[in-house]
Amino acid sequence: MTPSVAQQRTYWSPTAPTEPCWPSPEKWNYLNSTVAGKLIQNVQPAAVCYHGPYQDPVRCDYVNSQWRSQDFQSTAPIGLSYPTDSCPVLNLTAGQQPPHDCTLGDQPVYTINATEANQVTTGIRFAKRYNLRLVIRDTGHDLLRRSTGYGSLQIWIKYLRTGIVFQQTFSPSGRCSKSNWKGSAFQIGGGYTWSDVLEEAASRDVVVVGGGTPSVGCLGGWMQGGGHGPAAHDFGLGADQVLEAQVVLANGRVVTANPCQNPEIFFAIRGGGGGTYGVVVSTAVKAHPTNKVAAQQLSFAPLTLDSSSMSDFMKAIELIHNAYPDLSDQGFSGYGSWALRSPTPLVYNYNYTLGEQVQSNFTTGFTHTIAIFGKTAPEAESIFAPIASNFASSFRGTLFFNTTYSSFPTYAAYYTALSGIASPIGTSAALGSRLLDRKALTSPQLGETLQRVVGAPEEYTSVNTVFVGGGQVARDGADPYSGVNPAWRTAYVHNIVARGWVPGADEDEKGEVYRDITEVKVQAMKELAPGTGAYMNEGDRFDPDYLEDFYGQHAPRLSSIKRKYDPSDLFYCPTCIGSERWVEEETGRLCRVEGYTEK
DSSP states (O other): OOEEOOSOBOOOOOOOTTSTTSOOHHHHHHHHHHTTTOEEEOOOGGGGGSSSTTOOHHHHHHHHHHTTOHHHHHHSTTOOSSOOSSSOOOOGGGTOOOSSOOOOTTSOSEEEEOOSHHHHHHHHHHHHHTTOEEEEESSOOOSSSTTOOTTEEEEEOTTOEEEEEEESSOOOGGGOTTOOOOSEEEEEEESOBHHHHHHHHHHTTEEOOOOSSTTSBSSSHHHHTOOOOTTHHHHOOSGGGEEEEEEEOTTSOEEEESSSSSHHHHHHHTTSOTTSSOEEEEEEEEEEEOOOEEEEEEEEEESSOSHHHHHHHHHHHHHHHHHHHHHHHTTEEEEEEEESSOSSOSEEEEEEETTEEEEEEESSEEEEEEEEETOOHHHHHHHHHHHHHHHHHHSTTTEEEEEEEEEESSHHHHIIIIIOOOOOOSOOOEEEEEEEEHHHHTOTTHHHHHHHHHOOGGGOOEEEEEEOOSHHHHHGGGOTTOOSOGGGGTEEEEEEEEEOOOTTOOHHHHHHHHHIIIIIIIHHHHHHSTTOOOOGGGSOTTOTTHIIIIIGGGHHHHHHHHHHHOTTOOSOOTTSTTGGGEEEOTTSOEEEBOSOEEO
């Protein structure tokens, strides 16, 4: 379903702060009194670095030191893992000067720090009454700027926490006969992160499918958009773990969504996109028995940067991608990354000479960590042996290889050691992705496509390989209540490409990077895999085909549910279902589009 937008728009739009009908201070004070004093007037975290009433050089030094910390960003009402440029942090100690004034930009004006579901309802009704743009935020760990919105009221659920409760045997609400899960479950009440739930799961020797980054929230866009993680191949995507949920709808009602009650909402929040159909305030998710895990860490890099070594490096990249479908079918899954030139080392070569460790770093290289449940390290090594033999015979003398195997008694032990690592945040980049099936990964055109995707070394392109498809991800395609993009069901790899820019880059320079991602790199992957799609949470936010790519065949059904439960598009977010009916102007103002058709 692709919107065909006529060149006309109406100026029926959410109320802006500059307009006379913007709520008066008295009305905001009244809202504050109805949410137990939880209303916050937002200030940019880096405002302390700029001239004005908030300037504080000592505090600025602290903010600068914490800017790449997920804990810091997630505890600020409008802190973002991947900030916009309306108020960048400054290093005043180094003499850095502000490039412009610090403004809210596209950030919300007010935030309700909701700690109870009724405060979510109050915020929704206030936004409807005064025609305000509404933003829903959990941890702010979003790449597509769906947690921002010019002139908006934000409902923040991070501190809405009513407990994590383990059920040895899941008991559905209302004794729902259509819920066929007979195993264990966790009831997650509110804005917990996966680190909170994984700790509970480890203490009970069970596995929950959480994010590869433990600081990601459990209820927000990660889960509602699909949700991949290290355990997904064996147990399914995050959205497919949801057994039921409590959801606050656009009319302010709190409802139970499961196969028996509000099944359309249940379908939509299980993969149809976050912040779109309601505010999820509680979920019950599957818990699985744990198992031993064997892991492989593989890295390789060209020994020199001459044409022969670089050619072999790209051939090796192609070969490992060729191997992923069969490795997945044998039980492997995991994560990797590679680059022709990285700002920081990707591959390390440790040599021990005379008892001293000598380290050689490679900024051109490939690395992955993949794992297999229910196997030992020797068994994992045996499965990978034919590929290792091929590498050894094909690239002797041109590539450096390092491979290690490890065994872990439980999934929790594996996750803690090799997977659950909080990656640095605090910078912005352009990125796009594509879900790659067996046909794409074994295509004769794969090598050429990978070269187009990575581009030239001076682009500093990063390619991330999310190798978690197949297995239970594919089998869950039979679930009639799953709103996950059907492209996931045939994909083995979710391939992400990203580029950044130098500090101080102007809008033209950033625009060129965005154009390269959309028109060159993502387009190359679309040509390789034209019948698949993309993972909405890590997709190209400028993808002109986002409805088809992010939602696939489910887009018409999801659009129908959206119109039924939120006909005024109170829950708007860019690239979300319903956003095709709106245009966001340069000022950040939303305008309703008229005259479009759906085909």
